[in-house]
Amino acid sequence: MTDAARRPLEDLIGELLDGVTALPAAGLRATSVEFDLPVEATVETGPAGPMVRADVPRTRTRTWFDRPVGRLSLHIGTLPVEEAR
Amino acid sequence: MIGETGEAVALEDFIQAVQSQLDTAQARMTLKAQNDRLPLTFAIRDISMDLKAHLELNQGELRIRPAGPSDKDPTVLHLVFTAITKPMIEENAVPMSVDDKNEVPLSALGDELDPAERRRLEGIGVRTVEKLNELERRGISGSVGRITRLPVDKLEQVLARASRPMVDDVSRDGSEDTDQTDELRQRLRVKGRNLLRGGMPPQVMIAGRPVNVVQAHDNELVLAPDHDQLAGQMSLTHDPRAPTELWFDQQPRRAFVQPAGNGHAGGYGLDGGQP
Structure with missing residues (x-):
């Protein structure tokens, strides 16, 4: 996987959160979700400071050209919108 | 890319970057819930990262360089972030007033602060010139200089500039x-x-x-x-x-009226003024 294709960390998390929000709200509702993902992470410097890029590996097999895989554990829970402001 | 060039970043800068990016993710989620008129949203409770990296100690500063391809025996950094509540922030942070939308950003100081110095100040919530002046009024510029690694004379120079007309x-x-x-x-x-x-x-x-x-x-x-x-x-x-x-x-x-007979009729005023 090339570095150019790797997303900023907030985009990865945003997509995970989007996926959870899309769950049906009728009937039983999930109140918390935990993810434990393998990720390839790098840090990119720029005028606005360091930016962490993290994305799931695209391939199952690893080669000498791939970065070592780390892990990202994310625990999210529901919150009233007013409280999240 | 740092992992490939071999350049490292200070651990605290890395942590601040992650915090800022988590805030961005949460803010996006909240905005989406507001726009979609959802009563509930999902919020990040805890997040932990296992990052394979190399650690360097440079003049008392811990720096990290994410491991690149074929790097052997990297250190595994286990970073855990958790949501903290407003009372916890107020209890532990130097109290400062909230930014006013009319206040002037630090970038207005021009070259007085380079981007890295400005970022370090922004990392502790000093985003405006007014906040800088507030530091001086409260007499905490020394502490801020230590936390942000800004030399005292540099900070004084910036504070003097910030309080000038x-x-x-x-x-x-x-x-x-x-x-x-x-x-x-x-x-x-x-x-x-x-x-x-x-x-x-x-x-x-x-x-x-x-x-x-x-x-x-x-x-x-x-x-x-x-x-x-x-x-x-x-x-x-x-x-x-x-x-x-x-x-x-x-x-x-x-x-400004041009001399007659030069081929132009009449004259013209500067900035569109009337002759």
Whole structure:
């Protein structure tokens, strides 16, 4: 996987959160979700400071050209919108 | 890319970057819930990252370099972030007032702060010039210098600059038509910030001569210049060591009439003025 294709960390998390929000709200509702993902992470410097890029590996097999895989554990829970402001 | 170039970043800068990016993710989620009129949203409770990296200690500063392809035996950094509540922030942080949308960002200080220094100040919530002034008023600039690794003399220099008068605009009261302008009642309006210090206006000089200040507010001065002080160098001084100097030109627009017979009909005024 090339570095150019790797997303900023907030985009990865945003997509995970989007996926959870899309769950049906009728009937039983999930109140918390935990993810434990393998990720390839790098840090990119720029005028606005360091930016962490993290994305799931695209391939199952690893080669000498791939970065070592780390892990990202994310625990999210529901919150009233007013409280999240 | 740092992992490939071998350049490392300070651990605290890395942690701040992650915090900032998590805040961005959460803010996006909240906005989405508000726009979709959802009663509930999902919020990040905890997040942990196992990052394979190499650690370097450079002059007492811990720096990390994410492991690249084929790097052997990297260190595994286990970073855990958790949501903290507003009372916890208030209990543990240096209290400072909330940013006002009218306040001036640190970038307005120009080259006084390089991007890295500005980022370190922003990392502790100092995003505006007013916040910088607040540090000085509270007498905590030394602590802030230590936390942000800004040298004390550099911070003092920036604070001095931040509290100097800042001028956004100079304009002249009165008609543009020079024939109707009473030169004895000409007024210059100087708009900006920090124009009062301790309730007193700065000493104002234009073209090397003092000018009377007839009205003074923190964001506006009204000056009574002589007729030959409507252009030139203006200097506003609270502290003789740090004057604010600017060039301006508010002289009445003079019509420029070309000589007859040169092929042009009539003349034209500067800036669209009438001949």
